[in-house]
Amino acid sequence: MxxxxxxxxxxxxxxxxxxxxxxxxxxxxxxxxxxxxxxxxxxxxxxxxxxxxxxxxxxxxxxxxxxxxxxxxxxxxxxxxxxxxxxxxxxxxxxxxxxxxRAADPEDLDGVYGARIMLETLAVSMTAKSLTAEDLEGMAEALKRMQELAGNDQLDEWHAAHKEFHRVATQAVGPQLQRMIASLSEHAERYIRLAQLGVPSSWARAHTDHEALLEALRLNDPEEAARVIARHLARTALNVLADLAPEYEPAATRTALGIAGNGHS
Missing domain, CATH: 1.10.10.10 (Winged helix-like DNA-binding domain superfamily/Winged helix DNA-binding domain)
Structure with missing residues (x-):
């Protein structure tokens, strides 16, 4: 035995x-x-x-x-x-x-955010008309939690609430696209942290963007939701690039923003 x-x-x-x-x-x-x-x-x-x-x-x-x-x-x-x-x-x-x-790389940042703009505008547009009252309440709770944690030393908790907010806003797409969006979001976290450290006003600006996205989703307005998320993502990328490498031309971010119908940041 x-x-x-x-x-x-x-x-x-x-x-x-x-x-x-x-x-x-x-x-x-x-x-x-x-x-x-x-x-x-x-x-x-x-x-x-x-x-x-x-x-x-x-x-x-x-x-x-x-x-x-x-x-x-x-x-x-x-x-x-x-x-x-x-x-x-x-x-x-x-x-x-x-x-x-690895050091923060402007080309990497530009590529990641260009891809995020394209994929998340698609996902938000598809999700806008399918959210339930419970989904919207969950997003509101995550947003409230983010506001409570903004600017303090509990960054991990803030990022957890931030991920949940964006997850619900993009949940209508299939699992493969969800995995791609999640992977890009994870990759972008170091750049979000750089924005939070280098641009103190980014906390308030991000909160305003998130409120606008939630309102567009409440109104079942996919076009406005797509515009908000595209401008929100582009703003983060451009703020970090202005501090990290002001001479770098963010072609991917600006091109994606143009395709999303937002003109310029």
Whole structure:
């Protein structure tokens, strides 16, 4: 009789040095794979927060072994976390080279916001006539929460409420497009934080934009909702670019804004 499943399992020093009794399934099972994925996502989230908060500033060298020791995990979830951070554009990691936190890139910002304008105007237009009273109430609650948190040190909570507000506003599109929008939104978070730090007035301006979007959705007005979201996204991009690289010409952002029928910011 195989009694391995009845025996407690210990984490080795490689996995963080802790002794922890678990009931993990045998190696190679779907449950173990899911657990490994959750751990990698947790590590990714912790590193991502460190980058976005400035605890790991641009140019910082990242060694997988060192970060694994610091966070108390093995190299396997750390490799996956590095891969996810690279996909998000937060780190540069080449084979046989030390990974580094990537500096804010005006071309990257311009491309991300050009794409966001195109996709979110489409999604908001499709969502405008399908929202229920409950949906609108949820958006209003998220907006109230954002206003309460604006400008204080609870940025993570503000961004959680902000994501929920935008998620509901774009929810009518299919799952693949939702994933694309969510990915671009995650990628844009560092630029939103730069706007909040570099342009103090951006808090009030963003709140006004969000109020206008909610009102357009309440009125079932897809054209106005699309105009509001396009101008809102473009304003964030242009404000950050004015501070980050004033000489850069944001062709993607301005072209997307023109296509969305908004002229110029």
């Amino acid at each position: 195989d009694r391995r499943s009845d025996m407690p399992k210990e984490r080795s020093p490689e996995n963080g040095g802790d002794t922890q009794v678990t009931s993990e399934p045998p190696s190679g099972t779907p449950g173990q794979a899911a657990g490994g994925r959750r751990l990698a996502l947790d590590v990714h989230g912790r590193l991502r927060d460190m980058i976005l908060s400035g605890d790991l500033p641009p140019g910082s060298a990242l060694l997988q072994a060192e970060m694994a020791r610091k966070l108390g995990v093995s190299r396997t979830p750390m490799r996956e976390a590095f891969r996810l951070l690279q996909e998000e554009g937060l780190i540069d990691a080449q084979p046989d080279q030390r990974a580094r936190v």
